[in-house]
Amino acid sequence: MAKLLLPCLLLVLLLLAPALPAPQGRGLIVNLDTGELCLKSFQCKSGCCRHEGLLSLARCTPKAAELQGCSRKSIYNVYYKCPCESGLTCDADRTIVGSITNTDYGICIDPGSSDKRR
């Protein structure tokens, strides 16, 4: 029952979706809220479109806070780990392999802070 119901429901929803008026302040293409599906980071209010793996769906995610894992800004514009919040730098080594595979990971640090890691 539920198995049959679900695809039907989904189909109806997909047909309905374009007809639903988007409330002001958010959208379907840009200006997306945290948790909404995205393809590229420019679509997100937070400025980071993140996915878990290469084949998983990407969602808008808040940027990384200090001491959280991050990755450098990449031309792919989709991330496994979000770039840092403003004022912070992602303390990662840039490698050729890393920039191709989008895995230049590091930790967000405050460049002005005296207790920084290195």
Next chain:
Amino acid sequence: MFGIWILAALLLSIAEGEEVCYDRLGCFSDDVPWSGTIERPIYKLPWSPEKIDVQFLLYTRENPVVFQEISATDNSTITYSNFKTSRKTRFIIHGFIDNGEENWLSELCDRMLSVEDVNCICVNWKKGARCQYTQASNNIRVVGAEVAYLVNVLQTQYKYSPADVHIIGHSLGAHAAGEAGKRHPGIGRITGLDPAQPYFQDTPIEVRLDKSDAEFVDVIHTDSAPMIPYLGFGMSTPIGHLDFYPNGGKEMPGCAKNAISQIVDLDGIWEGTRDFVACNHLRSYKYYSDSIIYPTGFLGYISTSYDTFEEGSGFPCPAEGCPNMGHYADKFKGKITNDITKLYLNTGEARDFALWRYKVTVTLSGKRKVRGYVNVALYGSEGNTRQHQITEGTLQPDNTYTSFLDAEVDIGTLTKVKFLWNNNWINPTLPKLGAAVITVQPGENGQVYRFCGSETVREEVLQTLTAC
């Protein structure tokens, strides 16, 4: 002629009211206030206990994954189960259309078992819940009667005190819990997770959940907008000893996503579809579930409305503390003085929902006023927060800006804060701005922390302030 007789017979039966009686559970009538009122116009009698087929699915620390089914009519199922009279018992009752074997009920049990030794009983009445709404809202009377009957068996035959019983009900299940409490006085606690609004709001207390149904009744309201036209499924009126209205009780953050993002959920299509239909309504049990593992992350602030709460009413917590929304609400039992206690708080937009509230006051320093926004991040012994915006607009040096900040992590004892400002366009005069003093007050204990800074910084540069 014959038709007129049938019509007359029908009218007569409606006017007089009917009654059904079932052995063990007693009689149920469709008289006022059960039917025939403005709130409940359609006459319906509850189905028979056999048709509804209420099942009690027991989870304990001995069997946390696979349930044991117990029955009040067959004592051997209780005797030979892992039910122990030395433990508290928590019932979980689902609502309309839902199913007692649905993941959220067993996950709730699982989380409870991780923090306490408890008999966790999921009440499955899916056969009575998957029908017309008017029928289901009458079937809950039988569900409540069945729970009361089991509690009665436990009391008479196992010397189990009803004060150790806690019934958690979601939506229609909340009113089923109310029915059980009404039939068996002395039940310790009932938690109403967004009690259903249609057919229950504004009805007399014997029809719905009410604070008279148990020694302690706490309610979480997450979908309390009116049914017409906003499709709110939950009650808005306060009905318990403590009534929590997270995020104002009407619109939950994370529930306004576009259709595809909502359905294609992190927790799968089924969870996403449920949220698409009733996201706000289902948030109530998600908050409850998270409150089990984050006891301090859901403090409710006493206020008259959500707007006054946002302005700072009820902040910080009074000397006796703030009531915890969710699992630990009963800590506040016995401290209730008011007839109605409305509590407000904010929650996150996705799991984990817990937030810790702070009042932040920033005094700016610098030479000239600029336009832009100010962000503050808090650092403590247990971690640090993201940057939270305190103010936006004209930033005047020596002025003070106050705002509330809901931190997404429990940072422990505050050690320092960081200040950052920015305007969204490039200013060739390279203005500098700083924070002279930032005071931070956690809502939990109200202790004021003071941090000072002497420098000024350019935009997008973090300024660290230390205790002073």
